[in-house]
């Protein structure tokens with residue numbers, strides 16, 4: 091080429107330039123690469139059926155059909171059939187990017203906003219795993235100029251979204267790339283358990299409802315991005331959809347919860363605490379031999395006020411599977427009085443006394459003749475009891491008829507260290523004190539069935555009367571049922587985020603087998619537990 095061009099070159103400088111340019115090694119390499127690629131492109135699979143003519147004569151032979159299929163497939167072009175690029179690309183705008191995305195039914199997975207100062211339409215976020223993200227062509231900060239040839243600079247984000255929603259197939263964007271390209275971030279592996287229900291369609295604050303992620307309390311989400319302090323991106327752990335959706339950040343949710351909720355929660359907490367013994371009656375009856383003393387004696391002195399530090403938002407979790415031989419998780423049972431906690435505990439103990447156990451409570455009341463210290467109770471003096479309370483030795487404690495009763499942390503440890511499953515029933519506000527690595531509590535809420543089922547199933551059942559001190563049993567009254575149902579609802583709404591399993595105690599046999607299966611799974615299967623339980 092240089093020698094052919096020589097007659098057309100006037101100055102020696104130009105001649106040197108041409109020689110240097112064509113002698114450049116990188117140019118030679120580029121030409122080689124080009125030739126190779128050309129060769130590769132030309133090598134489309136050749137038809138094979140014709141050259142296998144002799145086989146075609148045998149009608150029973152399936153091979154010709156196979157070869158015919160090969161030829162049909164080989165001659166097809168699978169490149170996407172995109173429309174031509176527009177002719178009117180403005181040559182002066184060097185930084186303009188024309189992007190074509192082929193859109194199917196899924197949304198693009200990007201949100202836009204109007205720049206406050208310039209009025210430009212900018213890409214606000216790219217949803218992780220969505221169509222825009224997967225294309226790698228659109229980035230946060232890019233300025234949108236046109237969609238399908240329609241200029242957008244005079245349009246509001248809502249109008250643009252409408253244009254996008256109506257477009258199907260290939261969409262052409264004309265954009266000015268933002269100055270800062272988003273650094274490709276590694277997919278973070280952070281999982282959270284959601285502690286509240288979320289419906290983006292009902293959230294006035296979300297910048298784009300369609301980009302929001304709906305979830306129910308207890309769902310496990312993978313957090314995909316926390317770049318934005320207010321709106322995180324997340325996807326359901328169990329869903330196949332790879333596209334992330336917007337969820338309120340922990341901080342934002344806590345802030346607006348604190349602004350919105352205080353009055354409602356104080357009201358709710360007071361309502362529950364005013365139920366006193368009838369609402370939260372818990373007995374220690376399983377450890378007692380004397381049926382006559384089988385009565386409610388436990389009244390919690392601790393405040394049940396809603397703790398604002400515990401605004402239920404998200405809890406970081408990690409999969410956990412109990413190693414064989416490791417200590418069992420503490421099984422915590424909660425439910426409204428009379429729902430059947432003791433009945434279920436009793437059935438578990440009978441079903442496998444070597445495996446399940448309960449704690450021996452402490453009391454400051456004098457030991458009776460037939461009682462044995464450490465069997466029905468650990469009998470201790472009032473002074474020692476009070477010192478132990480001061481030293482936080484009790485999971486729960488209360489006073490009845492001038493005597494203290496309580497469940498000590500040591501009694502729980504004692505059962506667990508025997509490698510048994512410890513069954514503990516507590517008032518729901520105590521759960522948070524048990525939620526630590528040493529116990530890894532598995533919290534089961536035993537829920538009453540609808541009132542008509544209570545009337546049917548509890549026709550012959552008896553509850554311990556809390557009207558007198560004699561511990562006499564009486565049939566359930568309509569009032570007992572109403573109270574059981576409403577207390578159950580309140581417990582679920584206030585503490586539901588702490589429950590790992592909800593069992594409706596309708597038919598006793600069914601409820602018992604459901605509980606037994608769940609407890610077996612706790613021992614063998616992988617469950618999500620708070621990540622902080624694995625740190626200590």
Ligand SMILES: Nc1ncnc2c1ncn2[C@@H]1O[C@H](COP(=O)(O)OP(=O)(O)OP(=O)(O)O)[C@@H](O)[C@H]1O
Nearest residue numbers: 371373427428429430431432433547551552596598
């Ligand atoms: N599913 C059920 N069907 C019929 N009767 C039931 C069922 N569950 C429990 N019962 C009966 O209801 C009564 C109260 O049950 P239980 O004593 O276990 O309640 P609880 O929740 O332990 O209440 P508390 O501890 O406040 O006394 C018992 O007579 C029990 O046999």
